[in-house]
Amino acid sequence: MTRVALLFHTPQLGGAELGSARMLRALPDDVTVECVVLGDGPLVDLLRADGHRVHVVPADDALVARTREQTSRVRAVTGAFRALPTVCRVTRLIRRLDVDVVSSTSLKSALLSVPVARLTCLPLVWHLHDRIAPDYLPRHLVRLVRALARWAPKVVVANSAASARTLPGVRSLVVVHPGLEPEQIADDPRPTPSGAPVIGMVGRLSETKGQRELVQALPAVLAAHPRARLRLVGSAMFGQDGYEEELRAEVDALGLTDTVSFTGQVEADDIPAALAGFSVAVHASPVPEPFGQVVTEAMAQGVPVVATAAGGTLEIVAPTDVAFDRPLGLLTPPGNVPALADAMIAVLDDRQDAERRARRAHDYVQRRFTIQRSADQLAEVWRGAATRGRPPVAIGHDYVTQRGGAEHVAMAIAEAFPGAPVHTMLYEPSGSFPGFRSLPMRAGALNRVRTFREHHRRSSPFLPFVAPLTRVDADVSVLSTSGWAHAFRVSGRSVVYCHSPARWLYQTGAYFGGLSWKSPMTLSLLAFRPILRRWDRWAAQRADRYVVNSRAVQAEVRAIYGIDAEVLSPPYGVDPEGVRSRPDGVDGEFFLLVSRLMPYKHVDRVVEAFRGTPYRLVIVGAGPERAAIEQLLPANVTLLSDIDDAQLRWLYAAARALVAASLEDFGLTPVEAAVFGTPTIALRARGYLDTVVEGETGLFFDEPTPAAIASAVQRALAVDWDEERIRRHAEQFSPQTFAARMRALVDDLGRSAPA
Structure with a gap:
């Protein structure tokens, strides 16, 4: 049970006060709140009507009513002295309440809560509904709040990413959007x-x-x-x-x-x-x-x-x-x-x-924007702050500089543990998913070098030395990795989620791409490959639990590290309930291929399989092979390289079947197609063996050749697919299922930790 003293600076009903009241109604049962309100008024009546414990503390009317525009430098100093009696009264009350954490609901209550938290020796959470910027607040107040935000609260909760961006340098910053009942x-x-x-x-x-x-x-x-x-x-x-x-x-x-x-x-x-x-x-x-x-x-x-x-x-x-x-x-x-x-x-x-x-x-x-989602996020922040020490869960990821499958999974892990800090060696907000901007990101010293943020492979020779210096402080650390983060230094127990053993050590040619790996920097890395492989195996053996994304990666981990890892499939990222929009120029019946345009994806072979057939193929993808693929396209094949999520949802739902011919560690696109009841025609290899059930959700072909693909397409046309059965198969890959299994794994590890 987590007990919170929630401080309101006014008894009147403003937007922040109404939003807080809504949030309180949706809190989980393991969080109880003692509402401390400066003065009596409509807010007190509302909170009591909702069944909350409310404590009214008398306060100076000028302290409660003064606007931020009226807060001059002189008045700020005199106001601080006039607030002392109120601070003392609130402090005495909170000491009697036996709470675990103090939390504010507004900018005024945030400032008032700083001495209260210090005097009671309780962790402090600021919940701010203001942009801390000179166009919104007086400049001297902006400087004061920004300075305090860096050290006074254990966590700062902002009501939007826009508000969060006005608090530079704050170590633990979480965005919780106000929700609707x-x-x-x-x-x-x-x-x-x-x-x-x-x-x-x-x-x-x-x-x-x-x-x-x-x-x-x-x-x-x-x-x-x-x-x-x-x-x-x-x-x-x-x-x-x-x-x-x-x-x-x-x-x-x-x-x-x-x-x-x-x-x-x-x-x-x-x-x-x-x-x-x-x-x-x-x-x-x-x-x-x-x-x-x-x-x-x-x-x-x-x-x-x-x-x-x-x-x-x-x-x-x-x-x-x-x-x-x-x-x-x-x-x-x-x-x-x-x-x-x-x-x-x-x-x-x-x-x-x-x-x-x-x-x-x-x-x-x-x-x-549901109130339940917002309340769950805030409750998780309070639980973490109430530990008074290190956070219960923290997340590590190699580098957040691109939009790939590993980053998608790291985001899903972060969503499973709201408020958990995310540690990484490199972070470039413009290069990865926008959702990371709302998370408490922790990047190391290497992140100060712009060229490494923009071109992470250039940093490869330094990463073996930087990774063990990256500290993740938490009771349980969840390390999402393709070869670096499992070497992060952790203070508690750790779970490694492995997307693939380090390709830069075990699949060198594929990782560095053709002759590009012969640059001086990467050659220096490869010169030490035998030593680095020993280092990599040592790093993998340190984990308390090792988890992989597919049976194919499970076999590689067993062969390389000697670890019997458990499989936890990644979640799909497409929302089946969202808006659907037909792309221009696509109508009638068609097959679908969704893939980056890379040589090992075998897109060219799928194109050849459809050449001369009466069937239409729609390709969704972009990449370095785009120009070469476009030159191959027959009249019955369409390439779309710039579509939005609404259009992708329409394509998945309308396609006769998805075609997947690449070698994948997991193979997410068959799952995304299955969400819409669409079967998959897939290469019988690696990750697709986990995401496609032959005869139920799709068919396999044994080699990535045009003839084998074309034959599988003909076989798929003869099957009467059960769309509802395909959708049920996709449920095991839902974000909710993934989050529940990840939380259960972390909880189990936390319970088994030595006292």
Whole structure:
């Protein structure tokens, strides 16, 4: 059981407070929270109504109500002295509560929690909902918070990757997006409201929310749509009453009194209904928002969205973790009133196009921004912080500089252990999957050399010396490796997940590629190959548990290291529930090949197998062999090298069968095809023996020749495939199954550790 003292700086209901209340409702049973609130108010009533233990601590009104804009250098010093009595009261309370960790819910409570955590000797977690940047906060406050964030909290939780990027140098930084409760998500996108179009914004009336810019854009919208009306839902808070008065005066000056309605603050439960009445929901913040919760709330109702293209809003409207052919709403530059007007006009001009975007957004939000996912992530952070020592789990990976299968698995391992730090020798964010940017990454000194980050093979001669110096401090370390990370120095027990024994030692020609391995740097590495093989075997033998991705790699590990490893298949990465989109030029029946265009992938032989046949082949892939492959293509073969996830899902679902002719350690594409009920025609070798069940999910051919492939295609056409049976086969490779098995393995290792 993990006990948390959760500190709220205000008893009023702002966005951070409502989000925290939602999070508390979804926490797992092994986490209990003592809510400490400075002052009495609506938040206290809400938390108690939800059944939480709430402790009200009297606080100076000026301390609670002062805005960040009012926090001058002088006032910051005087405010610190005025906060001392509150700090003492909170400290005495938390000592009595017998908790394991102190956690904040806002920037003010984060600052207040620093002396409290020090005085109680408890680990501290900051949960920040602000961008710590000069365009959002006073410069002196930015410098203070950034300095404190580097040493005071054990973990900093940011509400978006945009917020996380404003905290450079923080060692343990985790992104937990605010989630939506089931009641906030409509079962189906709501139909377009009848009558005059309603433009709406929900949010407290504030300079940073953009109501002024929205009002200024309204005359241009009315010129195109005279019946349009603007509805502003929310009221001034935290000393922003002057802004509301200025806003109402501007509405009067523009002659919009009959067009603009101020509805005032509404209850949180009434927000979905308010949003559902909008024809378009607008987010117009002139400065980058830390997240933009109201955007997810509008999408959850199926309302078309216009938003400013900055800060956390981009992660919602133009997400990078799922490929979309275009954003899920219309984006405009912050503070650009004409562009904002044009976007609103575009939504009202073409309702059908807006509704299509809204449906895709609704589908994405209900999968990605759930309160249960957010609560589980935060609970895992609290559990890790409550250990007061090293984290329970940490992850190691060779280098995160490319988008490959090993990096995909490393991401899946990280998702199985939210908040766990990821240690690596080289990390280049632009070269690998965007999801790594939201993880607490730890890169070594070698990472300072740019050429090594951009071309990791150039660092090969140094890696045998750097790997043993890379320290992973945790009770259990999970080391994802193709030949380096199993040598990382660990403080506790370790699990090695081996994608393949080191190709640079045991498959030298394939690894370095042709004559490129004869460079001076790689020759120096190969000169020491006998010594390095002994070093590699020593590193492998250090693991407490050794896990591999397939039976083929299991046999290699047994032969090279003498280790009887267990097999844990990697998870598929394609989401079967996502949006599907047919690529241009693809119709009718076809077979599918998904592969990098490399010589050992045998794509050219598959092309020859289809030449002269009445069957169509669609190839999805890119790589150095692309030009050569394009010259080989007959009329019945199409090559697609630039498609998004929605198009790939459509191709997997629509194909008659997948063709896989390469030599793979695992062979993921047959599993991804099986997710959609599509069978595979595969080479009877290596990883495909684990991912294809002959006669049930696919057929094999015995050699990668055009004749053997063509014969297998003919045999596959004669089979009446059971799509549901194929999908059931794919379930054993789901991300959820992988995460559960990985957690069970780590838990078992932790239980067996000596006391």
